[in-house]
Amino acid sequence: MGRIKFTDNLEPFLEMVQDKTNLSMNQLANICGTNRRSFSDWKNNKYSMPQEIFNKLIRISKLDPPKFKILPDFWHIKEAAKRGAINRNRIYGNPGTSEGRSRGGIATCRKFRLNPLLAKKLGFGISKDIALPKKSSRLAELIGVLLGDGSISDYQVRVYHDSETDVEHAFYVADLFQELFSVNPTLSKIKNENTYCVVISSINLIDSLIKLGLKRGSKIRQGTDIPVWIKRKKEFLKACLRGLMDTDGCFYIDKHKINGRSYYSPCLVFTNHSPILLKSVLSSFQRFNYGPTLNRHKSIFIRRKENVIRYFSDIGSSNPKHVKKFRSYSKLCKN
Known part of the structure; x- marks a missing residue:
């Protein structure tokens, strides 16, 4: 059987049962096969009453039942699961989003790191050692x-x-x-x-x-x-600049007309909000004689045509987007 949820407070009903039957709370508890503590909890609305107990009280008191609704078996599981899901999402994030999966993965890594045996038992591998690669x-x-x-x-x-x-x-x-x-x-x-x-x-x-x-x-x-070990070697510094420009840099073509004739000027721009990194990139470009200029908007420009061409020749790019744009510029220059 299910349990009973009353529309109004249960205390008046239990008091009416006591008055009608002239029985104490202990006596009612014995008749219903339970204990006085349970009756006190029901009276204070701490827990819902089993339907079997409710039917027995109605039968022995011959009272009209108060307004109520029957909660089915395991009614509390859905509510508990809902609360659990809300708390889980609050801690680990919604599992249906990349952010939620990220937070869940981080929490799992932390848990398995503290308990390697559990991770092994569940078939998860513990973080493996990573050899420090040779500087290149x-x-x-x-x-x-x-x-x-x-x-x-x-x-x-x-x-x-x-x-x-x-x-x-x-x-x-x-x-x-x-x-x-x-x-x-x-x-x-x-x-x-x-x-x-x-x-x-x-x-x-x-x-x-x-x-x-x-x-x-x-x-x-x-x-x-930029790490010191990179700055010390020109080959490494050029490679590092390539990585920086391929992410925080861009290449564009400035088109303008003079006396009806079209001219195309290439330009490289590096933008970053870190004053320290901007200073290092600027000094690195100066070191390689690319003629960089720094404006107040936290951007470094390489504007001269010969310097831009030399950049793509000496340093190059691993980002196909930059390579395609530079090739387009080269074709324009030939036409």
């Missing part, structure tokens, strides 16, 4: 990418791309992570945003990146800069 141009380029559009939290590394123009570069970055650190990134589009994200959940990867000179959290607040 490929690694320096990846560092540049992370300095540009990357983020490092306590549990995840992310690199953000424009989902309309930079998806090919996102796959290139994912391949770099796999090649250098033997990790398997996931790639996904963030819902309701034009953002394509490369994600790696690995504490050991984060520790390796910290050793290589990067920092967790906000790059501006943390004062993140």
Whole structure:
């Protein structure tokens, strides 16, 4: 049987039963096969009353039943599940969104790290050791990418791309992570945003990146800069600049007419809100004689045609978007 939920307070009904039967609360409890504590709880509306007890009280008191509704068996499970789902979503996020899955993954990693035996029992692998890769141009380029559009939290590394123009570069970055650190990134589009994200959940990867000179959290607040080991070697610095320009840089063609004739001027622009990083990129471009200029809008420009062409010749780009635009410019110059 189910349980009874009364429209009004139950206390008056129980008092009427006592008056009608001339029985004490203890006596009623004995007749109903329960204890006085339960009657007190029902009287105070702490719990709902079993339908069997309610029917017995009506039968022995011969009272007209008050307004009530019958709650089916296991009625409380749905409500408990609803409350549990609300609390779960509050802690871990909605599992139906990329943000919710991210928060759930982070919480799971934390739980398994504290209890490796549980992870093994459930068939989950514990974070494996990651060997620190040899310092190279490929690694320096990846560092540049992370300095540009990357983020490092306590549990995840992310690199953000424009989902309309930079998806090919996102796959290139994912391949770099796999090649250098033997990790398997996931790639996904963030819902309701034009953002394509490369994600790696690995504490050991984060520790390796910290050793290589990067920092967790906000790059501006943390004062993140191009690591010293990259600045010391021209080959590494050029690769790092490539990674920075492929994420936070752009190439465009300025078209203008003089005396009816069309002229096309190429321009490279690097934009970043970190004063420290801007200063390093500016000095690096100066070091390679690219003639950079810095404006008050936190952007560095390379405007002279010969310097832009030399940039693509010496440093180049791994972002197909920039390569295609530069090829278009080259064709315009030939025509």
